[in-house]
Amino acid sequence: MENLVHLSNLTTFGLGGAPLRYFRPKGPLELREALRQCRRLCMPWRALGGGSNVLVEDGRLPFAVIHMEEPSFAWIRRTGATRLRVGAGARIVSLLAFCRREELEGLEFLAGLPGTVGGAIAGNAGARGKAVADALRRVWTMTPDGRCVVSASEELRFGYRHAEFGEALLMEAEFELARGDRKLIALRMGDCARARRDNQPIGISSAGCIFKNPPGCTAGALLERCGMKGRRIGGAEVSAEHANFILNRGAASSRDVLELIREMKEAVRSRFGIELELEVRHWPAERRAA
Ligand code: EPU
Numbered sequence: 001m002e003n004l005v006h007l008s009n010l011t012t013f014g015l016g017g018a019p020l021r022y023f024r025p026k027g028p029l030e031l032r033e034a035l036r037q038c039r040r041l042c043m044p045w046r047a048l049g050g051g052s053n054v055l056v057e058d059g060r061l062p063f064a065v066i067h068m069e070e071p072s073f074a075w076i077r078r079t080g081a082t083r084l085r086v087g088a089g090a091r092i093v094s095l096l097a098f099c100r101r102e103e104l105e106g107l108e109f110l111a112g113l114p115g116t117v118g119g120a121i122a123g124n125a126g127a128r129g130k131a132v133a134d135a136l137r138r139v140w141t142m143t144p145d146g147r148c149v150v151s152a153s154e155e156l157r158f159g160y161r162h163a164e165f166g167e168a169l170l171m172e173a174e175f176e177l178a179r180g181d182r183k184l185i186a187l188r189m190g191d192c193a194r195a196r197r198d199n200q201p202i203g204i205s206s207a208g209c210i211f212k213n214p215p216g217c218t219a220g221a222l223l224e225r226c227g228m229k230g231r232r233i234g235g236a237e238v239s240a241e242h243a244n245f246i247l248n249r250g251a252a253s254s255r256d257v258l259e260l261i262r263e264m265k266e267a268v269r270s271r272f273g274i275e276l277e278l279e280v281r282h283w284p285a286e287r288r289a290a
Contacts, residue, residue, distance in 0.1 A: 004018055004022075005018065005019070005022040005065075006018050007019065007048070007051070007054075007056045007061070007065065007283075008056075008058075010048060010051045010067065011051035011052075011054055011056055011207070012050070012051055012052040012114060012115075012205060012206065012207060012208075013051075013054070013055060013056070013205055013206060013207040013248055013257070014205040014248045014252075015055065015056055015057070015058065015248065015252065015253075015254045015257065016054075016056030016057065016058065016061070016254070016283070017056070017057065017058045017059040017060055017061050017285055018060060018061060019046075019061040019063060019064055019065040020043055020060075020061065020062065020063060020064050021037070021038075021043065021045075021064035021065070022064070022065050022067065023037075023045075023064065023065070023066045023067065024066075024067045024069055024070060025066065025068075025070065025073075026070050026072055027070070027072040027073075028142070028148070028171065031066070031142055031169070031171070032142065032146035034064075034066050035066075035142060035143075035144050035145075035146055035169065036145075036146055037064075038064050038144070039144050039145065043063065043064050044062070044063040044064070045063055045064040045065065045066055046063050046064075046065055046066070046283060047065075047066050047067075047068060047088075047118065047122070047169050047170065048065050048066065048067045048068065048069075049068055049069075049088065049089065049115055049116035049117075049118040049119030049122070050091065050092075050114055050115030050116045050119050051115075051119075052113075052114040052115035052119065052207065052208060053115065053119055053123055053125075053207055053208055053279075053280055053281060054207060054280060054281045054282075054283055055207055055210075055254065055257060055258075055278075055280045055281065055282045055283065056254065056283040057254040057258075057282075057283065057284050057285035058253055058254045058255070058285065059254075059285035059286065060285055060286045061283065061285055061286065062284075062285070062286045063283075066169065068088050068089040068116065068118050068170075069089055070089065071089075072087070072089075073087040073088055073089030073090075073118075073171070073172075074087050074089040074090045074091070074094070074116075075087045075090065076090050076094060076095055076098045078102055078104075079174065081179070082104060082176060082177050082178055082179060083137070083174060083175065083176055083177070084098070084099070084102075084104065084174065084175045084177065085172060085173070085174045085175075086117050086172060086173050086174075086175065087117070087171070087172050088116065088117055088118030088121070088170045088171055088172060088173065089116055089117075089118060090116060090117045091115070091116055091117075092110050092113050092114070092115055092116065092117060092120055095107065095110075095117055096108070096110060096111055096189060099177065099185065100182060100185050100186055100189065101182075103179060103180055103181065103182050103185065104177040104178070104179065104180060104185075105177060105178050105179070105180030105184075105185050105188075106134075106135045106175070106176075106177040106178055106180075107132070107135060107175070107177065108185060108188040108189045108192055109126065109127045109128045109130045109192050110125065110127070110132065110192070111188075111189035111190070111191075111192040111193040111196075112192055112193035112195075112196035112197065112202075113125060113127070113196075114208075117173060118170050118173075120132045121133070121136065121139065121163060121170060121173055122163055122165065122170060123161055123162075123163070123279075123281070124158050124159070124160070124161055124162055124163050125161075126160075126161070127192065127196075128192065128195075131158070131160070131161075133153060133156070133158035133163065135175045135176060135177055136153040136158075136173060136174070136175055136176075137152070137153055137174045137175060137176045138150055138151065138152055138153060138173070138174045139151055139153065139156065139170055139171075139172070139173045139174070140170075140171045140172040140173070141165060141168035141169060141170050141171060142168060142169050142171055143167065143168050144167050144168075148171070149168060160212065160213075161212055161279055199241060199242055200239075200241065200242050200245065201239045201241045201242060201245050201247060204239075204247045204248070204249075205247065205248035206239070206245050206246060206247050206248065207246070207280045208245070208279075208280070209244045209245065209279050209280075210244055210245065210246050210261060210264070210278065210279060210280055211223075211244055211264075211265075211276040211277060211278060211279050212276070212277045212278070212279040214274050214275075214276065214277075217274075218244070219243075219244045219268075219276055219279075220242050220243045220244035221243075222268050222271075222272055222274065222276075223238070223243035223244060223264055223267070223268060224243040225271070226264075226267035226268055226271050227267075228243050228263075228264055228267060229243050231260065231263065231264075232249070232260075233256045233259050233260045233263070234251070234252055234253060234255075234256030234259075235248060235249045235250055235251040235252030235253070235256055236248060236249070236252040236253075236256035236257045236259075236260045237249050237260075238260065238264065246260055246261070254285075261278070264276070
């Protein structure tokens with residue numbers, strides 16, 4: 001266990017204050033101990049993977065963070081002709097390299113996505129009309145009292161950028177893929193990664209798409225039509241490449257980002273009557289009494 005960790009160092013947005021406790025368990029036993037401590041102290045907790053889809057506020061965070069970053073959670077194993085088992089901490093890029101090498105197809109659409117398998121499953125990450133849950137068979141989670149539970153993917157009620165783990169923490173997952181050809185798999189991965197590079201800002205701090213796409217349209221197109229591209233508050237700026245991305249231009253505060261989000265929502269609401277919903281996970285800081 002380490003304390004005084006600032007999440008700004010662990011999130012791709014470069015934002016976030018200090019949690020009540022920071023745990024980086026080295027394996028299931030330490031994970032069980034972390035969950036038990038949280039339970040004993042009645043302390044809420046949140047799991048962190050690659051930190052690429054979270055908007056964490058600056059300041060004191062009223063929860064503990066369990067960071068699934070250790071190598072013992074980052075393994076990938078083939079468990080059948082078309083089956084894989086993966087630890088929640090494995091990077092997506094490593095999973096895709098494994099699939100390519102083992103000639104297993106079905107996850108190519110994830111190419112170019114940052115973050116970990118755990119994060120991708122928790123948010124049912126997707127692209128091109130496909131989502132990670134489509135190929136998921138089972139997950140292994142740990143409950144707050146330290147029990148390990150296996151669940152079929154259907155039990156997690158996956159939807160568009162949505163999954164329900166209740167109080168449990170994801171430890172590993174099993175995917176059912178299909179046999180494929182290495183060259184074709186590599187081509188498809190290349191296409192997906194290229195498409196991302198062509199119309200999304202890469203290499204600048206952000207948390208990916210800020211809003212979910214409303215039914216039948218895309219948040220990016222709506223925001224662009226509202227003239228939001230390039231709009232800046234403090235160090236936070238709406239990307240000129242893709243209007244559903246907010247960039248941290250170096251010194252953004254979470255307040256800058258939240259203010260920009262409020263403006264973006266207001267613009268789309270007043271022009272189109274559509275209520276945009278956050279796609280990134282928002283982790284608020286402690287509210288000080290006025
Ligand atoms: N568009 C605009 N203006 C913009 C951005 C997009 O007009 O500023 C238009 C594009 O021209 C295109 C359409 O909107 O016709 C869709 O754009 P894009 O292909 O970029 O996809 P998206 O719907 O904006 C979704 C996911 C992305 C994923 C891409 C690729 C959501 C919220 N976003 O974006 O996921 O990478 O598809 O398939 O579902 C993320 O989850 O963080 C993320 C980036």
